[in-house]
Amino acid sequence: MDKSFDRGNVLASACPSRQILQHLTSRWGALVLVSLHSGTKRFSELRRSIDGVSERMLTKTLQELETDGMLIRKSYNTVPPQVDYTLTEFGSQASNKMFELVDWLETNLGEILAERAGNA
Numbered sequence: 523m524d525k526s527f528d529r530g531n532v533l534a535s536a537c538p539s540r541q542i543l544q545h546l547t548s549r550w551g552a553l554v555l556v557s558l559h560s561g562t563k564r565f566s567e568l569r570r571s572i573d574g575v576s577e578r579m580l581t582k583t584l585q586e587l588e589t590d591g592m593l594i595r596k597s598y599n600t601v602p603p604q605v606d607y608t609l610t611e612f613g614s615q616a617s618n619k620m621f622e623l624v625d626w627l628e629t630n631l632g633e634i635l636a637e638r639a640g641n642a
Contacts, residue, residue, distance in 0.1 A: 542590050546616055550575055550583040555609075555617040556624050558593065562608040592616060 530539030545551050550572070557563060557571045569580055584607060587593050592613035598604040609617055627634070 545583075545586040545590055546592070546620070548583065550579050551587060552620050552624075554580075554583055554587060555592070555613070555620040558607060558609050558613070559617045559621045562606050565605050565607070568607065587613065 531537045532539045532543050534540070546555065553572045553575070554568065557568055563571070565580070565584075568584075569575060569577065572580065575583075584593065584595065588595050590612075591610055594608050594610055596606045596608070598606075
C-alpha cells in the first residue's frame with residue numbers, strides 16, 4: 523500500500539483519487555455499488571439488476587472496481603463457471619454513500635423534474 527498520500531486531492535490532475543472517483547461515479551460504477559449494497563451477487567444477477575448494461579461494460583466496470591479495492595471477485599471451479607462479487611470495507615463505505623445519494627434522488631425525483639420542466 524502506498525503511504526506517500528496522507529490525503530488525496532481530487533482537484534489535482536495527478537492525484538490517483540481522481541481516477542478512483544471516476545470509476546466510482548461512472549454510470550455503471552455507481553449502479554454496481556448500488557446493486558451490491560444489498561450483498562454478494564453473481565455476475566448474472568448484477569447484469570439482470572442493472573438494466574441496460576452490456577456484458578462487456580459490466581466486466582470492465584467490475585475489473586476497475588476490483589483493482590481499486592472496492593470489491594472482491596470469487597471464482598468457483600464449477601460448470602458452468604460461477605463468479606461472485608462482494609464489496610470490501612472500502613466498497614461498502616462507498617456503496618453506503620452512493621446509496622444515500624440515489625435514495626435522495628429517487629425520493630425527490632418528482633420535485634426535481636418539476637424544477638427541470640419549469641426551467642426549460
